[in-house]
């Protein structure tokens with residue numbers, strides 16, 4: 593989870609004018625002809641979509657051409673929009689470079705740093721259930737392949753309908769606009785107001801599954817001993833021998849029922865805490881765990897420079913560069929915040945590192961961080 597990351601630029605990406613026209617034509621006409629999602633069934637009436645297509649294009653062969661593609665309109669409609677967008681290139685793919693400029697190379701869900709080619713343009717409201725959102729920039733996030741695959745088609749049409757229904761009068765069916773809003777409202781998203789306080793890092797002993805006391809988990813002498821597949825063994829304060837550990841995140845919704853539900857939906861959909869000991873295909877929790885120990889190790893090194901302010905600042909700058917290429921902002925920033933709190937003033941490593949990551953003129957700048965969400969006081 594990368595909650596303090598925010599797409600502040602509000603930029604639109606380049607869609608060719610002809611594509612805009614066609615997209616509007618198809619989607620608006622679907623609405624006009626009442627070819628709207630049908631609850632608890634397929635989302636679109638394929639025959640109606642095909643009739644409309646013939647009418648719009650004047651091509652008598654077009655029904656035959658497309659009818660073989662999809663028995664269900666839910667596949668046909670997104671496919672059509674893609675097809676009319678010049679056919680050879682996923683148009684939302686054009687948003688990728690804009691998204692990377694605005695968000696940085698991080699998965700919006702698990703927060704991991706991801707190399708360019710593995711980052712997918714992920715749709716918050718999924719393509720199949722909400723085709724009108726296929727090309728909307730505000731509906732895009734960058735996601736790693738694992739988060740993208742777990743999230744899949746959630747939120748779907750039905751749960752979005754139910755969520756909308758719960759929050760309107762319950763006397764009438766929600767409109768499409770309310771259903772869309774319901775889908776967005778049913779999760780916490782990386783840009784949501786509560787996200788910073790909502791997911792908190794903690795560490796467990798993965799053998800006993802017990803939480804490790806936070807003051808022990810934050811001890812600067814802790815270190816990783818071995819990493820085999822997804823098993824991270826570490827020397828941790830309070831334990832004589834190395835133990836297997838995992839750094840997880842959990843919700844803290846402060847008694848707010850709606851927020852608790854949103855957080856639980858988010859964690860269920862993205863599964864950012866899970867890992868399998870004997871596999872290394874999903875490295876999200878493992879990399880988060882390693883980053884936790886790397887942060888402690890950096891803070892330990894930093895202490896050696898405590899009496900030399902110039903060297904201390906150089907070390908801090910190197911840490912900012914390290915974290916820029918690790919991601920998991922939520923973990924390292926919160927760890928440092930707790931270990932070296934703001935009330936230390938000029939000696940606060942947190943305040944110093946904060947300056948480096950939010951300065952857009954510095955090479956330590958971490959693209960996309962919403963500075964206002966990084967805490968400045970204790």
Ligand SMILES: [Zn+2]
Pocket residue numbers: 699700701702703704735736737738739740876
């Ligand atoms: Zn991810």
